[in-house]
Amino acid sequence: MAQRLDGRRAAERVQEALRRRVDQLVSRGIVPKLVMLVSEADEISLGHVRRKARFARGAGLVAEIRTFRPSEGPGALRSAIGRLNEDDEVDAILVQLPLPAGWDEGDMLSHLRPDKDVDGLHPQNLGRIAFGRPRVWPCTARGIGELLELHEIGVRGKVACVIGRSPLVGWPIAQWFMAHGATVIQCHRQTPSIATWTKQADIVVSAAGAPGLVGAEEVRPGAVVIDVGITYTEDGPRGDVDPGAAARASWITPVPGGVGPMTVAMVAQNAVDLCAMRRGG
Amino acid sequence: MAQRLDGRRAAERVQEALRRRVDQLVSRGIVPKLVMLVSEADEISLGHVRRKARFARGAGLVAEIRTFRPSEGPGALRSAIGRLNEDDEVDAILVQLPLPAGWDEGDMLSHLRPDKDVDGLHPQNLGRIAFGRPRVWPCTARGIGELLELHEIGVRGKVACVIGRSPLVGWPIAQWFMAHGATVIQCHRQTPSIATWTKQADIVVSAAGAPGLVGAEEVRPGAVVIDVGITYTEDGPRGDVDPGAAARASWITPVPGGVGPMTVAMVAQNAVDLCAMRRGG
Known part of the structure; x- marks a missing residue:
């Protein structure tokens, strides 16, 4: 009979280890910050980002959820991404998928700053995988x-x-x-x-x-x-x-x-890695 | 007994079809131009780019070979790429690999303008493959x-x-x-x-x-x-x-x-495709 690969317990261990890394960063004045963008109309996606935020906060990160209205169209989301790209306090940006029907996900992800792309899904980050050296794995x-x-x-x-x-x-x-x-x-x-x-x-x-x-x-x-x-x-x-x-x-x-729980945990872990890479932690 | 997949004959057919496309572009004042960068010290690579240039010229493209000196270091090659990126008459750039020992190929390719990257090896172009829509396949x-x-x-x-x-x-x-x-x-x-x-x-x-x-x-x-x-x-x-x-x-x-001959032929075909995409052919 197979042994269980218990993702919940493993995620707890990840969270503990992460908390120690975040504490060290904070002691140097660096507070890792994750911002997640999600459609206000998508209940399942809202559930996912809430779980990701809860885990990240448990590890000591600042984690924010910002909702967008599908009716405002993809341009508004692109603008929101642009502002987060520029915001020096933001280390990691997550665009929760799927996007509203008909929106071009590949195009939207290509507007992320590659070094803040916590899911590793920007085309350039996917391309780095082929060279065996992604910033962070999806x-x-x-x-x-x-x-x-x-x-x-x-x-x-x-x-x-x-x-x-x-x-x-x-x-x-x-x-x-x-x-x-x-x-x-x-x-x-x-x-x-x-x-x-x-x-x-x-x-x-x-x-x-x-x-x-x-x-x-x-x-x-x-x-x-x-x-x-x-x-x-x-x-x-x-x-x-x-x-x-x-x-x-x-x-x-x-x-x-x-x-599932390990995917949630890796959002926080990737965010801390990106923070450390960008701000020299 | 197996039938031969004759790359030389297939490449001839590709060249003929390509020549017709190039003729049409030229009749509209668009001359597809390919520039290849190669180390002057690498005889095998020089042979490769000469074959690529010969094929491309046979299809009606302008094809130039520019050599660089390894002793000048990667900075000089990066500058050469930068100038070609800016040159509106250049549709397609090829950096012949391998680069001199110790040079970072992945980094060098990332300096190409993705829409002039004839080998499709810029990280962003590799990433587009994951989304099933490369500009051009390598x-x-x-x-x-x-x-x-x-x-x-x-x-x-x-x-x-x-x-x-x-x-x-x-x-x-x-x-x-x-x-x-x-x-x-x-x-x-x-x-x-x-x-x-x-x-x-x-x-x-x-x-x-x-x-x-x-x-x-x-x-x-x-x-x-x-x-x-x-x-x-x-x-x-x-x-x-x-x-x-x-x-x-x-x-x-x-x-x-x-x-081999088909790889050579695809340099010209990709160059014409990039020309048509960028200049609206």
Whole structure:
């Protein structure tokens, strides 16, 4: 029976370590500040940024939430980003996705100052990944990395099957595994038989948002299973992986309580890293 | 026995089509101009840029080679890039790699104006790949794509095993296949058994620069084999794939005369595309 990769407990450990770093910065007069921009009309997104703010404040950062009205159009959000780019006290800016329907997310993210881009999603930051030296890894990828590291699960030389290739989640995760020495099989909607590949992987990462996509028998005995998907069904939140896979896996993330809390934690950790880089901490 | 994916002949067809596009631009007073920067001390690189210039001129572009002295340091090259960025008549700039030992290539490429970056290697352009909309694909990736397309070899739903993950070659190739609907297995130096994966692939792309890396029996019957590697040995140039693989493959690129000429051709094609985008052609 697999051991749980408990994201909540890991996030608490991250928060403690972070608090010590923030204390040191504050003692030198540097107060790391994170500002998050979110649509006032998107309840789910508001919930996400509140969790991110709560975690960041718990680690000693200043964390602000600023809402925008979709009716004011993308120009107003671009202006808000521009002001935060210029504000020397702001270390980290997060634009909570998804943006209102029809808005161009890639374009919006390209207006962030790359050295304040806490999610690491500015095109230039994504590009740095190809050269193996991002400023900060996108939060989900980094969260998975920290979760593995805290449990001393190595990646180098392993085979990682990553399902999903969204620019925000699946793509950076695949890049993270590659940069850390794994052979990566990247599957997606056009992959005829995903199970062919999950069965051969030491580490299965599913970021498709499709409940039950990976069957209990479709991971190999001893595999590490990271379930990034979370879908809200009538029976509550469900991951991509059949929970029965726990019978074969060596490690598995619960849903919820696995990757989610670590993603939240990495927003604060990235913000502190960006603060230290920009202000010489 | 495999059919040859003849890059020389395909490049000729590209050149003809390109010449017609350039003629149209010229008739409107727009002359596409490509400038290539290369170390005067690097004979192999000089050979590459001369081939690129010859092809581009054959398609009707203005193509200039400007050499720099390594002894003048990276600052002089950065200044040269800056002047070309500002020069409205220059549509496309190529910095021939590798740079002199110890120079930071990623940093140098980041000084290019992204909309004149003919190799598509500016960090911002690499980042756009993650969002599935590069201005232009890096030349090797695009060259392979055109070669497949000219031979009506589809990619969507296929399994592509890409060996190598260099930011200039292996990485963009893997991204190209992913963007075109292939399931990608990306192997590299830390992959314990590359043959495990090449044997399962519909398309094998090797960009490792290691002669004989892929054995004749290590591709599956009917596979498409793209050999990007080229190593100059005492017995002449050799690819990564044992030529005996032609007995099993359905299609195979010769080395030399496969991917190389198409990479050269794509410099001119990307330059014309950038010209048309920037000057409204």
